[in-house]
Amino acid sequence: MNKKLLWAVIALVLVVAALVGVYFATRPDTQEGVKAFTLVVVHKDGSEKEFPIQSDEEYLGAALQKAGIIEGEQGQYGLYIQKVDGEKAVFEEDGAYWGFYVGDAYASLGIDQTPIEAGVTYKLVYTVDTGAY
Numbered sequence: 001m002n003k004k005l006l007w008a009v010i011a012l013v014l015v016v017a018a019l020v021g022v023y024f025a026t027r028p029d030t031q032e033g034v035k036a037f038t039l040v041v042v043h044k045d046g047s048e049k050e051f052p053i054q055s056d057e058e059y060l061g062a063a064l065q066k067a068g069i070i071e072g073e074q075g076q077y078g079l080y081i082q083k084v085d086g087e088k089a090v091f092e093e094d095g096a097y098w099g100f101y102v103g104d105a106y107a108s109l110g111i112d113q114t115p116i117e118a119g120v121t122y123k124l125v126y127t128v129d130t131g132a133y
Contacts, residue, residue: 034054034055034056035054035055035056035116035117035118036052036053036054036118036119037053037055037116037117037118037119037120037121037122038050038051038052038053038120038121038122039051039053039064039069039121039122039123039124040121040122040123040124041069041084041085041123041124041125042123042124042125042126043085043087043126044087044089044096044126049085051067051069051085053067055067055116057116058115058116059112059113059114059115059116060111060112060114060115060116060122061078061079061110061111061112061113061114062112063116064111065079069084069085070083070084070098070111070124071083071084077110078110078111078112078113079110079111079112081097081098081100081111081124084098084124084126087126089126089127091129094128095128095129095130095131096126096127096128096129097127097129098124098125098126098127099123099124099125099126099127100114100122100123100124100125101122101123101124101125102114102120102122102123103120103121103123104123
């Protein structure tokens, strides 16, 4: 094997190892045991419904699926939420999707990657993408 190619492979392995280390060092912690939190659902018509929830799940997506509040399918980026509290949002039909918030801030992780924090209010908002950025 060519020395330059060998050094390139070694450098690539080191970079990948460093990225994996950074991910594990900075990922959000999960909490064990039962956690109480609130989910607010804002429907297409603007009405809000509040769900007080207690769960021993580590991640929000699993807890909401187990409670029967959300339905979806796994995609390449995690759980793609298709239905919340019985209401569908179909992006392919009208640009609608379920916006996910932690408190009042748009979530930085997918719902199935978000650790449940006791006392936090999560929000799923029926949103239509108008294409105006």
